[in-house]
Amino acid sequence: MKTTTRKLSGSAKEQFLRRFYAQTDGVDDALADRLAVQSSEAFSSLRVRREAVAGVYAKSKSKPVSKPGATRRVTTKPIEPQTTQTQNETPTTDATPTLEAPATLPESARDTTEITPDAAESSLAAPASSVAAEPAAPDPAFDPYAFGLVPTFQRDGADGLLTRLAAIAAPADLKAMAKAQQIVLSRELRTGTPSADELREAIVDAVARRVADRRSAAS
């Protein structure tokens, strides 16, 4: 007898979830990514109806899901999850494993109404301690080459560089400038949410090291 469900785990699970969420009206790609990651962490594996898998990927072919971070909105209706489950379904001898919806599917996913971003966020909101706040993106109008970090340090010293950096208020802009000019900051500063003051001091230190390294290399 042909199986009706399919088991998904690992990257296949996350990919399915990403596409599944992205095909919900009101859920953009960035939100779909976050939902997929959080769901994937919560569910060790998924049993999904075969027609649901086929449907998700068929819709993805006609309207491909963008990579994480994209902002394109998908307007297809959500796939209705199964409301009854067969948790005790015995494994079949078919080569293709069976699928069933997870018992812990959030309320918003059981509902046949459209998932709104707010509802999705509130239903899947993880404890704040386990999810780090995303660092703000740099201002697209900011010019990371507005002035040269190394030449400014060479010309005006550490204090002079710090003074010029003081004009840049946003940590994201400071990070963008350092990255653009190949000034290496620690991983903690790059990925965390340091203050602007911390970043300015770190940039000055890194530039000083870079200049010292150059002098050593030429000696």
Next chain:
Amino acid sequence: MGTFIAVANRKGGVGKSTISVMLAHAFAVWGGQKVLLIDLDAQSNSSLILIGGTHWIDTQRNSKNIAAYLEDRLYKAEPISNYVVDASGDIVNDANQPPALTLLPGSLNFEDMQDELISSYSKGNTPFRQAKRNCAHHFRQALSFAAPLADIIIMDCAPGLSNATSAALKLADKVVVPFRPDAVSELAIDKISTIIEEKPFDAVTAMPMETRKYIGLANYVRPGGRDRVFVETIAFNHPVLHAQMPLSQDLANAFFFADEPQTLDEKYGGALLPMRAVHDELVQKLTNAPAAA
């Protein structure tokens, strides 16, 4: 007597050969000068650009190339002019005449020949350091014989620091150091400056810019702040021409040997203006003439 200009950078892929050819064309056509280009790179790129592959192969077969010249000088005093070929190639000046441009072609055997020379000088229990010094002297003397042959002698050096390159750097009146605007170039130009000036880095940076023997030339420059910042960083410690060579398809196309002679305008297209700016500024540096107002 001719002015020796070495085009050198230990770092490869910065455009030494293309800059060498570009300067040879510029001095010969715009300056109306007799120019000799000496190809010291076994890759022979400047030779191939100037005279094309067919003629370059002939110079290998006929032993009219730098390796043959330097090796022959071990055994007999052959004049350098015997190894020099016409290199007006695919260029004519504004009077539709070939410019006074000649070439001492490069050779694929050049690196092996240098090793053989050191080996030859090492015979009779001569210490290796002494053998290297003797070899360097041999190169320098051999290259110096080119002085009467042209007004401008351009030496296209190989990447790295071979005996031939060392000799060229010592012999040169001016060293042009092409560089790409990137972090690695900062290190490369720092190091070669100490070799050219024969001083530690701190002593070099203490020298007034206008007294230094070398000058940087930013090459493959892209529009935008990224490259501007790197050039500015390098220019803080080193003399750098204000004129820059852009990353340019026209410049890349210029280095295919054409079947028919063409003017510089036809050959270099949109790269002609920056090429003219580099030439004019370099002439001013060489003659120490005051900058144009």
